[in-house]
Amino acid sequence: MSDRPAxxxxxxxxxxxxxxSGAAIFRDAxxxxxxxxxYPYSISYIHSYAEDSPFFLGLAEGRLKGSKCRKxxxxxxxxxxxxxxxxxxxxTEWVDLPxxxxxxxxxxxxxxxxxFLKETPYNLALVEFDGVGSLLLVRLKDCVESDVYVGMxxxxxxxxxxxxSVTDVWFVPSR
Amino acid sequence: xxTGGVTxxxxxxxxxxxxxxxxxxxDYALKGIPGLTADRIDxxxxxYFSDHFSRQLKAASMxxxxxxxxxxxxxxIEWGGATGGECFQAxxxxxxxxxxxxxxxxxxxxxxxxxxWKGNEFIALASDTNFDFPLGGFYTGYYALMVVRHIYEYxxxxxxxxxxDEREAQRLxxxxxxxxxxxxSVKNHLNALHNPYAQYPKRLTVDDVLRSEMISYPITREQIxxxxxxxxxxxxxxxxxxxEFTDKPVRIIGVGTGTDTMRLADRPFGKVPLLPHERPRDYxxxxxxxVHSFRAGRAAGIEAYRMAGITQPGKELDFIELHxxxxxxxxxxxxxxxxxxxGEGYDFVEQGDPFLEGIDYGFPTPRAGTIPVNxxxxxIACGHPVGATGxxxxxxxxxxxxxxxxxxxxxxxxQLDNPKRGAIHSHAGTGSSVTVSILERGFR
Numbered sequence: 047m048s049d050r051p052a053x054x055x056x057x058x059x060x061x062x063x064x065x066x067s068g069a070a071i072f073r074d075a076x077x078x079x080x081x082x083x084x085y086p087y088s089i090s091y092i093h094s095y096a097e098d099s100p101f102f103l104g105l106a107e108g109r110l111k112g113s114k115c116r117k118x119x120x121x122x123x124x125x126x127x128x129x130x131x132x133x134x135x136x137x138t139e140w141v142d143l144p145x146x147x148x149x150x151x152x153x154x155x156x157x158x159x160x161x162f163l164k165e166t167p168y169n170l171a172l173v174e175f176d177g178v179g180s181l182l183l184v185r186l187k188d189c190v191e192s193d194v195y196v197g198m199x200x201x202x203x204x205x206x207x208x209x210x211s212v213t214d215v216w217f218v219p220s221r
Numbered sequence: 222x223x224t225g226g227v228t229x230x231x232x233x234x235x236x237x238x239x240x241x242x243x244x245x246x247x248d249y250a251l252k253g254i255p256g257l258t259a260d261r262i263d264x265x266x267x268x269y270f271s272d273h274f275s276r277q278l279k280a281a282s283m284x285x286x287x288x289x290x291x292x293x294x295x296x297x298i299e300w301g302g303a304t305g306g307e308c309f310q311a312x313x314x315x316x317x318x319x320x321x322x323x324x325x326x327x328x329x330x331x332x333x334x335x336x337x338w339k340g341n342e343f344i345a346l347a348s349d350t351n352f353d354f355p356l357g358g359f360y361t362g363y364y365a366l367m368v369v370r371h372i373y374e375y376x377x378x379x380x381x382x383x384x385x386d387e388r389e390a391q392r393l394x395x396x397x398x399x400x401x402x403x404x405x406s407v408k409n410h411l412n413a414l415h416n417p418y419a420q421y422p423k424r425l426t427v428d429d430v431l432r433s434e435m436i437s438y439p440i441t442r443e444q445i446x447x448x449x450x451x452x453x454x455x456x457x458x459x460x461x462x463x464x465e466f467t468d469k470p471v472r473i474i475g476v477g478t479g480t481d482t483m484r485l486a487d488r489p490f491g492k493v494p495l496l497p498h499e500r501p502r503d504y505x506x507x508x509x510x511x512v513h514s515f516r517a518g519r520a521a522g523i524e525a526y527r528m529a530g531i532t533q534p535g536k537e538l539d540f541i542e543l544h545x546x547x548x549x550x551x552x553x554x555x556x557x558x559x560x561x562x563x564g565e566g567y568d569f570v571e572q573g574d575p576f577l578e579g580i581d582y583g584f585p586t587p588r589a590g591t592i593p594v595n596x597x598x599x600x601i602a603c604g605h606p607v608g609a610t611g612x613x614x615x616x617x618x619x620x621x622x623x624x625x626x627x628x629x630x631x632x633x634x635x636q637l638d639n640p641k642r643g644a645i646h647s648h649a650g651t652g653s654s655v656t657v658s659i660l661e662r663g664f665r
Contacts (some may be wrong), residue, residue: 159342
C-alpha cells in the first residue's frame with residue numbers, strides 16, 4: 047500500500063498539498079506527525095432583512111431611507127435605520143435622508159476578508175448628514191486615498207441594477 | 222486566583238487540537254500546586270469565540286470531557302474578542318456567589334484551521350451582516366475608521382490647528398499619529414523578546430513599523446495582532462481555599478463590563494462618563510464617544526474601579542495588560558481607562574509612561590516605568606487566540622503580582638519591581654463589549 051499522504055515539515059507546504067490532493071502529513075520539529083485533511087463547507091442562507099427591508103427596497107428605487115423615533119419628545123433620527131429607538135424604545139418611522147452629507151471618518155482598505163480581497167483597494171466612509179443623529183457606513187468611490195479628508199462633502203449614487211445589498215448605494219465626492 | 226497556565230501562542234499547532242492545547246495549559250497550572258487536583262475543582266467556565274474556526278459546535282463540552290471534569294458544572298462563554306476576559310469574570314462570579322469554591326476558567330482558539338483572509342471574514346461576521354459586513358467586512362478597516370477620527374479630534378484639532386489647508390492638516394496629523402502608534406508596536410514587540418510564550422517577539426524601529434505593509438490606511442501590518450492557536454487557564458477559588466493551595470494568591474478586587482452599539486455608525490454623541498479624578502470641564506467640547514473612543518471600555522473601567530475603590534487609576538495601578546489588537550486601540554484605551562485624559566494618549570506614549578524601565582526601545586522614553594502597559598508584549602506580539610487571550614492576560618498579570626515572571630518566563634527582564642495591583646482589559650468588536658478586572662497581590 048502506498049496510500050500514505052505526503053509528509054511535510056512546513057505547514058505552508060501542507061496547505062498547498064491539501065489544495066492538490068486533500069490530505070497531507072505534517073511532521074513538527076519533535077518528529078510528531080499529524081494527519082491533516084481538507085474539510086470543505088459552504089451554505090446559502092435564507093436571510094430576511096425583516097424590519098430593515100424598506101431600507102434595501104428604497105436603495106433599489108434610488109432613495110436613501112433613515113428612520114425617526116415616533117415619540118415627539120425624542121424624535122431621534124437614524125441614518126442607519128432601526129425599527130425601534132435606542133434612546134427611548136419607541137417605534138420609528140421611515141424618513142428620506144438627504145443625498146448629500148460629509149465624511150465623518152474614512153479609510154482605504156488595501157486588504158479585506160476573503161470575500162472582498164478582489165475588490166481592494168476600496169474606501170470606506172462613515173457619512174454624517176445635517177439634522178441626523180447617527181452615521182451611515184458606505185463605500186466611497188471616484189476618489190483615491192490622497193483626495194479624502196474628514197469633512198469632505200459627498201453625495202449618494204445608486205446601483206441601477208440593484209443587488210439588494212447595502213452596496214447598492216455608495217458615495218462620491220460632491221461636485 | 223491561585224494558579225494559571227498558557228500554551229505558547231503560534232500561527233498553527235497542527236499537532237494539538239483544542240482539547241490537547243487546553244490540557245497542556247491546565248496541567249501546567251495544576252503542576253504548580255501539589256494540593257490542587259481535579260477532584261478539588263468544583264466546575265468550569267470554558268471560552269472560545271467562534272464555532273466557525275474549528276467547525277465543531279459544543280467544543281467546550283469536549284474540553285470539559287478531555288480534562289476529565291464531568292459531571293461537574295460547566296458553561297461555555299462567548300463575548301467576541303472579550304471572550305477570555307468574560308470567562309475570567311464568569312469564573313470569578315461562580316466563586317464570589319458561593320456556587321463554587323474552586324472554579325477553572327479555560328479558553329482557547331484554533332484560528333489556523335482556515336486561511337488568514339477567510340479568518341478575517343469569520344471575525345468580520347462579528348459586525349452587522351445587514352449594514353456593515355457586505356461593504357468589505359474587515360475589522361482592520363473598522364479600527365482604521367476609528368483611529369482616523371481619533372487623530373482628527375486630538376491631533377488635527379489641537380496640534381495642527383494652526384494649519385488652514387484641511388487636507389494638509391489632516392495628512393500631517395495622520396503622519397504624526399502613525400509615528401506615535403508605531404512606538405506602541407515597537408514597545409510590545411520588544412517586551413515580548415523576553416516572553417517565551419509570545420508568537421512574534423522582535424526588535425523593530427518606528428520606521429520598520431511605518432514601512433510594513435499598509436493594511437487599512439493608516440494602519441500597517443506591524444500595528445496589528447495576528448491570528449493564533451493557543452490556550453490559557455486560570456484557577457480561581459475562595460479566600461479560604463486560596464490559602465490552602467498557595468502562600469502567594471492574587472485577589473480579584475474589581476470586575477467591570479461595558480457595552481456599546483454593534484454598528485460604529487450608531488455610536489451617539491453625548492457626554493463623557495467621568496472617572497472620579499475627572500471633571501466635566503475636562504471635556505466640555507467633546508462629543509462622546511462617536512467613533513473615536515470606546516465607551517464600553519470607559520463603562521467597564523468605571524465599574525471595576527468603583528468596586529476596587531480606585532479613584533486615581535494612573536497612580537493606583539502598577540501595570541495594565543490591555544487589549545492591543547491594534548496599536549491604535551492601545552492608545553484609545555489609555556484614555557478610556559483614565560490613565561491619561563481623553564486627548565492625551567499620544568503624549569502619554571511620547572513621554573514614555575507605558576514603557577518599561579531598563580529596556581532600550583531606540584527612542585527616548587523619559588517617564589518609562591510610570592505605568593507599564595502590556596509588559597508581556599500584548600496581543601500585537603503574543604498573538605490573539607481569541608478565547609484564550611483575556612485569560613492569558615490574567616495569567617501574565619497573576620505571575621507579575623506573584624513576582625514569579627522570572628520562573629515562568631525563564632528571564633527576569635519583564636518582572637516589575639514589587640507590583641501590588643494591576644488591571645487586565647479584554648475588548649470585543651469595535652468596542653461593543655469590554656471587560657476590566659483588577660488584580661491585587663494577596664500576600665505580604
